[in-house]
Amino acid sequence: MLKKLASDALGLSDIGKVIEPQDYNKTESDDYVLHEKGEQIYFIIKTKSDEYCFTNLALIHVDGDSAVSKKRTLRRYDYKYNRIRNVSLETAGTIDLDVEIKFTIGERNLSIDINKNFAEKIKDLYKTLVEMERMMKENEKHSKYALESLDIATRSISAAGFNQTASPADSFKSIVEFSNQWLTDSSKKYTTEDFGNVFDLFIKN
Incomplete structure (x- = not known):
C-alpha cells in the first residue's frame, strides 16, 4: 500500500501503457462502447487511474x-x-521514462503520459489525431463558406424583392424552407461522424 501511495504522489502511477486489441474486452471502457451502433475500439491507453x-x-x-x-x-x-485541436507529441529524452501526447477535444485539454516502450504505437495515434484535426478544420472552413453563401443569396433575394406571383407569406415560407434545407444539407456534408477510415490508415494492430 505504501508503494502505491508513493507512486501516486510522485505521479509515476499516471504513466500509461497501450492495450493490445485482444485485451480490449478486459478494460472498463469497453463496457461503454456503443457496439450496437457499429462503434469499435481502435486504441486504448490505460494508466493506473484512467483509460483513454x-x-x-x-x-x-x-x-x-x-x-x-x-x-x-x-x-x-x-x-x-x-x-480536436492543438495536437502535439513530446518524445522521450535519454533519461525520460515516458512520451507525452497532448490535444484539446471540445473544451477539454488532455495530456497523457505513456511508457516510452510504446513510443512507436503512440506515433501512429499522433498521426491519426493530426489527420482528424486537419479534416475537422477543413469541414469548419467549408461550413463557414456555406453559411456565407446562404447569407449572400438571402440578401440578394431581399434586395430584388419577393416573388410577385406569390404572397409575401408564401415567399417568406419558401425562403425559410430553402434556408433550412440548405443548412441541413451543409451540416451533413461538412460534419464527419465516423473516423474509422482514418484510424484504419494509421493504426497498425
Missing part, C-alpha cells in the same frame, strides 16, 4: 480520481460535436 479509449466515433475517457481510488467518472467526447 479511442473509437471510430468518440473518445471515451474513464477518469479516475487517483491510482488508489475505485471511483470513476465517465466522459464521452463524440468527434461530431467535439473538435
Whole structure:
C-alpha cells in the first residue's frame, strides 16, 4: 500500500501503457462502447487511474480520481460535436521514462503520459489525431463558406424583392424552407461522424 501511495504522489502511477486489441474486452471502457451502433475500439491507453479509449466515433475517457481510488467518472467526447485541436507529441529524452501526447477535444485539454516502450504505437495515434484535426478544420472552413453563401443569396433575394406571383407569406415560407434545407444539407456534408477510415490508415494492430 505504501508503494502505491508513493507512486501516486510522485505521479509515476499516471504513466500509461497501450492495450493490445485482444485485451480490449478486459478494460472498463469497453463496457461503454456503443457496439450496437457499429462503434469499435481502435486504441486504448490505460494508466493506473484512467483509460483513454479511442473509437471510430468518440473518445471515451474513464477518469479516475487517483491510482488508489475505485471511483470513476465517465466522459464521452463524440468527434461530431467535439473538435480536436492543438495536437502535439513530446518524445522521450535519454533519461525520460515516458512520451507525452497532448490535444484539446471540445473544451477539454488532455495530456497523457505513456511508457516510452510504446513510443512507436503512440506515433501512429499522433498521426491519426493530426489527420482528424486537419479534416475537422477543413469541414469548419467549408461550413463557414456555406453559411456565407446562404447569407449572400438571402440578401440578394431581399434586395430584388419577393416573388410577385406569390404572397409575401408564401415567399417568406419558401425562403425559410430553402434556408433550412440548405443548412441541413451543409451540416451533413461538412460534419464527419465516423473516423474509422482514418484510424484504419494509421493504426497498425
